[in-house]
Structures are given as structure tokens and as C-alpha cells.
Amino acid sequence: MTANVAAEQAGRTRPGPVVQPEQMGDDPTIPTLTELLSQRAQDSPEREFLRFGEWSWNFAEIDAWSSRLAHRMIEVDGIQPGDRVAIMLPNVVHWPLVWLAALKAGAVAVPINSSYRRADLDFVLRDSGARVVFTDAERSGLVADVTAAEAGLADVRVVDVADDGSEHYPDTAPAVPVDAATLANLQYTSGTTGFPKACMLTHDYWVRLGWICAAATGLGPGDVLLTAQPFSYMDPQWNTALALTVGAPLVVLPRFSASTFMADVRRHRATFCYVLGSMPTLLFKQPPAPEDRDNDLRLVFCSGIPVGLHAQLEERWGAPWREVYGMTESGIDLFSPFDDTGAVGSGSLGHPVPTKRIRVVDPDGTDVPDGEPGELIITGTPMMNGYWNRPDDTARTLREGWLHTGDLAVRRPDGGIQLVGRIKDMVRRGGENVASVEVEAALERDDRVVAAVVVAEPDEILGEEIKAFVQLAAGVPADRATAEGIVERAGKELARFKVPRYIEFVADFPRTPSERVSKPALKARAKDDPGVTYDLGARRNSTASHTASGAGSLDVDVIRGVAVLTFQRPDKLNALDVATRLRLAAAIRGFGTGERVRGIVLTGAGRAFSAGEDLQNAPSTDAEVRAAVESFHDITRAILETQVPVVAAVNGLAVGGASEITLCCDTRIGTPATEYYQPENIRGLTISNASSVLLRRLVGNHAMRMILGSPRIRADEALRIGLLDEIVEPGELVGRAIDTVIEWTPEGSTTALHLALLRPQAAEIEAAFAREDRAASTAWESGALSAGIERYWSARGNRA
The missing domain is CATH 3.90.226.10 (2-enoyl-CoA Hydratase; Chain A, domain 1)
Structure with a gap:
């Protein structure tokens, strides 16, 4: 373990890409995550691998430590190939350490959101059949209470990572056979509709995801990657796979903070990061600063970037931002190349990666013409093996080898793909279909609005009405005049039937581990603890009358x-x-x-x-x-x-x-x-x-x-x-x-x-x-x- 001094990176020379763009569709040269780590420990033992706060670990240190911990799992915890090892930790170095150790033991990692409470934790432990849970002092009591209270969980072991007991075990990996098809993760989705489902993800899934992203970005050992999402979600994990692929360090922030994110980018001299959901909007809403462009960013991957902000985001921080599309089920599917300047502000997700094929289909599975909305379906690699313990859900989602995403998309004249909403995230207002994402985008173009979330509100006359939850910028009053002004402005961009009737101001949004807004949780919160809601339809209707x-x-x-x-x-x-x-x-x-x-x-x-x-x-x-x-x-x-x-x-x-x-x-x-x-x-x-x-x-x-x-x-x-x-x-x-x-x-x-x-x-x-x-x-x-x-x-x- 070595203290991190950011200035050490100042003179870093930047070697060329590890994976060339034309190699994107090739099979990775190393088939498993554990072999990737072993190779990096051999060819670049002293090169920095993981950085948490002011501390960093090189490839050799993590390789040795994870090997010792893998032996401990086998000998003390009785872990055998295929057993599930749960990880319930915040963003600390022990998270990727336990993940890699479990894989060396031939086990299957089960990431658990560190903010889960009793019911969620109980469900994941039961559903996964985890044999052991690695956690910390803050959460060990909760884990112990849950396992003790349920007979079916009585044999689950709880390990506090502060004293993992691995120091006396060998530094070399256990002799456990692991190949590309070996199951690596039960990766639970964010659970926006009831309890989450676990995607079965193999070593090939993670290695191929790192390989494709390396080819798409052109990253090399001289780059610095940065992530701020919870490690229990897949993004920091594929960032880890990417760091192992290119031999570059990964900086892991404790959490995402819009007010400090770019300062962390500068401090750590990060050259690449990935942001999604509300993160781009929240960043842009921060007050501009003279040092905004004083950073080392070369590339930013993003998902769900506001179209109207795309060019401004690039101009403000001086780096190209490009859309990438994927799901936990499928890894990476589409991306816009960094040399494609025409993608800026177009709303296009780009084109499929070489290992994927896509279609846009109607409910009968027939391809729709260009420009018409349909469901985006995907086939190819990487792809999950299915949902753990959910054969019916697997059959509904994976049909004849095609993953049905649930996303509505249109194929653009240039062949690119543009999302228009979720099939289940539509408001059916008086016979008209309204895509929530379109209304949200119009609302968020208002300077008074930090973020907006649109849901359907039952209505006896129209079937459903449009309700918007709005987070206001600092200093903007949460009153009727503001609500009317926001809706009036949005009404200049939207058809009349798409204009929200209800506005509820909120201080924040409940989010999934992937930083996406959980609309079910938001609606439940509004029901249990409602805020002030303005019905603007009453005034609009009566004004017309x-x-x-x-x-x-x-x-x-x-x-x-x-x-x-x-x-x-x-x-x-x-x-x-x-x-x-x-x-x-x-x-x-x-x-x-x-x-x-x-x-x-x-x-x-x-x-x-x-x-x-x-x-x-x-x-x-x-x-x-x-x-x-x-x-x-x-x-x-x-x-x-x-x-x-x-x-x-x-x-x-x-x-x-x-x-x-x-x-x-x-x-x-x-x-x-x-x-x-x-x-x-x-x-x-x-x-x-x-x-x-x-x-x-x-x-x-x-x-x-x-x-x-x-x-x-x-x-x-x-x-x-x-x-x-x-x-x-x-x-x-x-x-x-x-x-x-x-x-x-x-x-x-x-x-x-x-x-x-x-x-x-x-x-x-x-x-x-x-x-x-x-x-x-x-x-x-x-x-x-x-x-x-x-x-x-x-x-x-x-x-x-």
C-alpha cells in the first residue's frame, strides 16, 4: 500500500491504445478477469491499479491480497466453485478486492447495495443463496440480525473486512479452474419494478465489456479512469475490467457529488470518466468557474445526456462527450465514436458495436420503418445467461436469442438509434401517448429546473394525466407562480396534450444504485409523504372557458x-x-x-x-x-x-x-x-x-x-x-x-x-x-x- 500523491501523475507519458478500434469485434486475448489481474501483476507489478481517497494499490498488491483472501474463503468459509459470496460495502478498496478474491476461489459474487435495509437484504440473501457476506462494522449488525432471524439464513457467515484474516495465506491464486464461461456475478438489477432480478454474468461478459470499451475509447496505461457510482452497480465493475484491460489506474470516489466532482477530476488528473442519468444535468447546473477547463479529461462516456446541453457540456469542460447504450443484461450495445462530431446534440446513441445486432420492432416482432417508434431488441455478446431463479422472466426477456430491452427507439436516417422512452414509461392521456423522457427534457431546459421526472397520474376523464416532479435550482421559490412559469415555457416546445397538468416540487429523488430515478419509489414517497402539488390544468381549462x-x-x-x-x-x-x-x-x-x-x-x-x-x-x-x-x-x-x-x-x-x-x-x-x-x-x-x-x-x-x-x-x-x-x-x-x-x-x-x-x-x-x-x-x-x-x-x- 502506498500513499497517493497526485503530483506524481503530472509527468506521465501516454502510451498508445492497448486495443485498436479495428480489434473491437475480436475475442479478448485474455479470457477471464482473474487472468487479467495476474497478467498485469506480472507485466506491470508496480503500476497503480486502484485509488481510493489518498491511498492507492498497485497491480501486484491487489493480486497478492486477493489470492490470500481467496485461500481464506476456501479454507475458513468453506467456499467451493459456484458458491455465492455476497459483498455489502460502500466504495472502499475491499469491494473490488473481495470481488476478485471470490472469482479466484471459483465463487459467484453477489453485489448488495450498501444502503439496503432488512427486507431488501433478506430478499437478496435468500434469492441468491449466498454462503458468506463480506461487510463492514457499520452493516455487520444488520446482516447478523437478518441472518439470525430467519431459519433459512442461519448458516450464512458474516465477515467484517476490517479483519479478513487473510494475511497468513499464500500470495498465489488457488488452483481452481476458471474459464470464460464461468459464472462471475449475480448482478441484481436496480429493482425499479418490485424486487430486483439477478442477471447471471460470466467472466467473458466482464472481459469482453472491458475489451470493447478499451477499443471504443483508445485508452492506454497512461490514462486515469474515474468513477463515482456505488461499486455494487455494474459501472464501477466494468471500469475495473477496463482498467485491467488497459493497465491504467481506476480512481473510485466515495459517492457522486455534483459540487465536488470536477474538482476531483482535476485533483486526480483523470482522463476518462462515465456519467449517466441526472449526473450531466446536475454537473451543468453548478456555477461556472474559471478553472472548469483546467483538467486532463480526454474522453467522457455518458448515458441519457440532455440533447440541449451536449455541446455546452463539451465546451465547458473541454472534452468530447459521447453516448453509450447498454443494460446490465447486455453490457454495451451502441456507442457514438469520439471522432463523430455530428453526434453532438443529435440525440443519437450511435451504432451497434461489432459484436451486437439490433432491431426496432412492433409488438408482433415485425421490424418497423425508419423513423417509426418500436421496441429496441438486441442479440450478440456480451449478454447475460439469463435471470437467476427466474425462468419465466428469462423467457419473456430473451426470446429466440434476442434481448427485449423495453426501450422505445427509432432508427434515424443515418442508421443511428435514438431513444424516445420506455414502453412502460408512457403516459396515455386521452388517447395520446406521451413519452415521459420528452417532457422531462423540455422541463429540464428551463434554468429554474435542476431535474424533472414525469409520471402518469390517474384521471377519471382522460384515463391518465401528466404529473411532473421538479427539483428547483437554488433560490427559486417553490410556489404556484414558478410552477406556472415552468409549464408555460415547456408548453412552447411541447404539443398541448404533452404539457404537465400537475407539478410537485421536491428536494431530491429516490434513486437506484445506478443513479437512475426510481419512479415507483418516487410515487410511493409522494403517496406516503406528499408535498405541495399544483394542479395547473384547472387554471388552464378555466382560462380557456x-x-x-x-x-x-x-x-x-x-x-x-x-x-x-x-x-x-x-x-x-x-x-x-x-x-x-x-x-x-x-x-x-x-x-x-x-x-x-x-x-x-x-x-x-x-x-x-x-x-x-x-x-x-x-x-x-x-x-x-x-x-x-x-x-x-x-x-x-x-x-x-x-x-x-x-x-x-x-x-x-x-x-x-x-x-x-x-x-x-x-x-x-x-x-x-x-x-x-x-x-x-x-x-x-x-x-x-x-x-x-x-x-x-x-x-x-x-x-x-x-x-x-x-x-x-x-x-x-x-x-x-x-x-x-x-x-x-x-x-x-x-x-x-x-x-x-x-x-x-x-x-x-x-x-x-x-x-x-x-x-x-x-x-x-x-x-x-x-x-x-x-x-x-x-x-x-x-x-x-x-x-x-x-x-x-x-x-x-x-x-x-
Whole structure:
């Protein structure tokens, strides 16, 4: 072991490529990882191989240490060829050491994510049948607890790598036969859809992957490789195979950090690295620095690079970035050569490596024409042997020798391949297919956005709606104005049906070990611990309606798992026209099933909760009167039919029909500014929300005075007579309403059953509707309604 001094690399001369580009399709000259290590220890024993932090190990040191540990595995742990050896470690030198030692013992390595907890760990140990787990002090207790708690894991040995006990064993490898076809890894996929599956990967898989990447990059012993991903994922492992192939050092960072990554690249004088997923975007979002181009990078491989940032990334750090495509199942499949400058910003993944063939097919397996989307399927080497213990999954994925990737792709006119999304990562919105990746790319081109993730949100009308989880740049407020601005900008690039309806701001994203966002985990987190979600479709829809017919607006947000419906027409005191009332009833029904939210809060914007009928667009025919009254009835039905609590957060003046809407709610919370006003009688109107039942049910004989005398009922009196159940300060109103919903819906509660018992019965409400309909018709036919409206406008004109 030697201390690493970065300055030692300053004078390094750079020999030529170890594998020439024209050799890419050849079989590797050395067939196994263990032989590769042995060869490097012979021809370059003192050359640096692995660098972790300030410490480095040369090829000879790692070869000897891994040989000693392999002997220990055989003699102490009883490991035999084919046995599984699990590795549960963070990015420390013991990770590749144990991997290479296990392979020398003829064992099969089982990488385990070091952040796994009990359930995940239990699954992998059981599924793999691991005989021993190499871990550290931080995780050994968890591993021991899991193995002790389950009878089937009682014989699993736990080894703390801090004291592996290998120092007294021989420095030469055990005499265990290993060839290219020997199984090397059970490499578990990231598990984005349920429990992960283990890909069976051979020595040939890893050696061939290193060989092809060496030919594609032209790397040699004078280069320095750098990786920052968890070693349990395949990327640091193929980087290790690449380092063994070309005889170059591999620098392993503890983790990826966007703020320090390029400083580490400079400090270690790295000439090559691989970044994927959100890493390029997160790097670019870092503030530019004068020293950005002060680095030794010659080549960067990347996957999922934002098309719009490609040229800027190259310009900023002064090195070519090229796309490479592959999967755990297949290693490397496609790449863009570094001399292909036309690939920059094109979105192309390039062409297949010489050992692979690709097709783009429809669901029947027929090749689709160029330019049309289909599933990308692949055959050739390297390739997994199949999924461990999963014959059915293997048969579905590997069909007649072709790997079905699940990726949607198009073949470009130049023969290159461009991804357009995942088959299962599409939003089916009203008959239109929307690729999440396209919407994510449009959102991420906004300077306010660090990263965006798009998922499908169930919708009763369209089937699915588009929801975007957005991580904002530092200093950008997570408010409705920002959400609207981001969506407005994206809408200039996307077809209208592709524009997200819902925006939820998040601080970060749950990720797989490969640094890809785990959308199932993200959706589960949003369900269990929801953030503030802005429903921008409500405003878009109502704005369009307002242009055509003067309709009002209703904003819909989801906060802490509660739907907050806000009357958004303060210039009209939130007067409710028919369009707004219909939308309100639909929103209440949509959320009222309890499948998406715990409850509903109704509130208003400005100084008024809301008014009733918009008298500026008052009914002018008997049919319009009937439609107006029926729309109020429908709101009442919608509220009383919900399976969740409905709370009225009465922020100010509640007039007429809007006042009556609060009577249907399960509780009413107000502020000192809350005021109830029922002017129907003096305007020739009639009550219309089954108030003939609901009002008397709440306030008893006070109902007569409220309706016939039409006084203004201030907050204190409303609390006294039962119109309000609580008064809070204005700034606490919506929060208190949300708290009430949460208090009333504890886990495992029978809230829905109690709501049905406590609310008025449907027959009673429908009888009230019938009486009110007759009264409304009489008022219309007598002319009292029209006269009352005229008096209203005359009084407003005189005041003006």
C-alpha cells in the first residue's frame, strides 16, 4: 500500500491504445478477469491499479491480497466453485478486492447495495443463496440480525473486512479452474419494478465489456479512469475490467457529488470518466468557474445526456462527450465514436458495436420503418445467461436469442438509434401517448429546473394525466407562480396534450444504485409523504372557458395529501357561474373516492370566500334557471357522496349559494373576517343547496332570521349559532383545515362509514331539492327573480 500523491501523475507519458478500434469485434486475448489481474501483476507489478481517497494499490498488491483472501474463503468459509459470496460495502478498496478474491476461489459474487435495509437484504440473501457476506462494522449488525432471524439464513457467515484474516495465506491464486464461461456475478438489477432480478454474468461478459470499451475509447496505461457510482452497480465493475484491460489506474470516489466532482477530476488528473442519468444535468447546473477547463479529461462516456446541453457540456469542460447504450443484461450495445462530431446534440446513441445486432420492432416482432417508434431488441455478446431463479422472466426477456430491452427507439436516417422512452414509461392521456423522457427534457431546459421526472397520474376523464416532479435550482421559490412559469415555457416546445397538468416540487429523488430515478419509489414517497402539488390544468381549462364565456376559475392543489380547491375570482368576489360550479362538482367527485387524497378543503382567494350566482350573467330563460339551480344541487350531492371529510375554510365573505355550499361540508372553519350573508329573499331568489334542510339542521330557528331577514352574520355570531365550528387567524386557516382532515383520517380508520352515518340521508336531500326547484320556478314565473336582479344592479349603479 502506498500513499497517493497526485503530483506524481503530472509527468506521465501516454502510451498508445492497448486495443485498436479495428480489434473491437475480436475475442479478448485474455479470457477471464482473474487472468487479467495476474497478467498485469506480472507485466506491470508496480503500476497503480486502484485509488481510493489518498491511498492507492498497485497491480501486484491487489493480486497478492486477493489470492490470500481467496485461500481464506476456501479454507475458513468453506467456499467451493459456484458458491455465492455476497459483498455489502460502500466504495472502499475491499469491494473490488473481495470481488476478485471470490472469482479466484471459483465463487459467484453477489453485489448488495450498501444502503439496503432488512427486507431488501433478506430478499437478496435468500434469492441468491449466498454462503458468506463480506461487510463492514457499520452493516455487520444488520446482516447478523437478518441472518439470525430467519431459519433459512442461519448458516450464512458474516465477515467484517476490517479483519479478513487473510494475511497468513499464500500470495498465489488457488488452483481452481476458471474459464470464460464461468459464472462471475449475480448482478441484481436496480429493482425499479418490485424486487430486483439477478442477471447471471460470466467472466467473458466482464472481459469482453472491458475489451470493447478499451477499443471504443483508445485508452492506454497512461490514462486515469474515474468513477463515482456505488461499486455494487455494474459501472464501477466494468471500469475495473477496463482498467485491467488497459493497465491504467481506476480512481473510485466515495459517492457522486455534483459540487465536488470536477474538482476531483482535476485533483486526480483523470482522463476518462462515465456519467449517466441526472449526473450531466446536475454537473451543468453548478456555477461556472474559471478553472472548469483546467483538467486532463480526454474522453467522457455518458448515458441519457440532455440533447440541449451536449455541446455546452463539451465546451465547458473541454472534452468530447459521447453516448453509450447498454443494460446490465447486455453490457454495451451502441456507442457514438469520439471522432463523430455530428453526434453532438443529435440525440443519437450511435451504432451497434461489432459484436451486437439490433432491431426496432412492433409488438408482433415485425421490424418497423425508419423513423417509426418500436421496441429496441438486441442479440450478440456480451449478454447475460439469463435471470437467476427466474425462468419465466428469462423467457419473456430473451426470446429466440434476442434481448427485449423495453426501450422505445427509432432508427434515424443515418442508421443511428435514438431513444424516445420506455414502453412502460408512457403516459396515455386521452388517447395520446406521451413519452415521459420528452417532457422531462423540455422541463429540464428551463434554468429554474435542476431535474424533472414525469409520471402518469390517474384521471377519471382522460384515463391518465401528466404529473411532473421538479427539483428547483437554488433560490427559486417553490410556489404556484414558478410552477406556472415552468409549464408555460415547456408548453412552447411541447404539443398541448404533452404539457404537465400537475407539478410537485421536491428536494431530491429516490434513486437506484445506478443513479437512475426510481419512479415507483418516487410515487410511493409522494403517496406516503406528499408535498405541495399544483394542479395547473384547472387554471388552464378555466382560462380557456373564461375567454369563451366569461367563466370563473377554480384552482386545485394537493397539500399533504389533501385536495385544496380554491375559488379564484377575487375581482368578482368569487361569484360562481355555472361552468365553475360544474367543475367544482367534478373535482369533488374526482377526489372524493379517497384513492388519491385523504380529504378536501374548500376555500377562496382574496377577501371573499365566494358568492353564489354570478348576477352579471344571470339566467334569462326558464331553462337557464333550472340549469343554474341543478348545478348547485349537484355540488351538494357531490359533497355528501364523498368517502372523505370535506372542510370549508371560509376566509372572508360567503354570500348566497356559496354560503349554502359550506352547509354541506362536514365542518366550517373561519377567520375573524368571516361573514355569512344570505340575500336571496330580498333579491327574489330562492335557496338552492338543500338549505331548507341543511341550514335548520345546523342553526335551528336561526335559519328563519338568516333567510327572511338577510342579516350579515359576523364570525363571532356564526360561531355562537353553529355556522362556524372554529375561528383561527387568516394565515393559519388552510393549514388548520388540512390538519383537521388528517386528524379525522387516521390509519385504519372507519371515517367513510361514520361520514355516511352522520350526514343527511339522500332521500331527505332529494325531497328538499324538489321543494326548492318548485320555489325557483315560481319565483321565475312571477317575475320576482328578474325584479330582484334589476334592483341589485340599480343599487350597484347608484353606489358607483
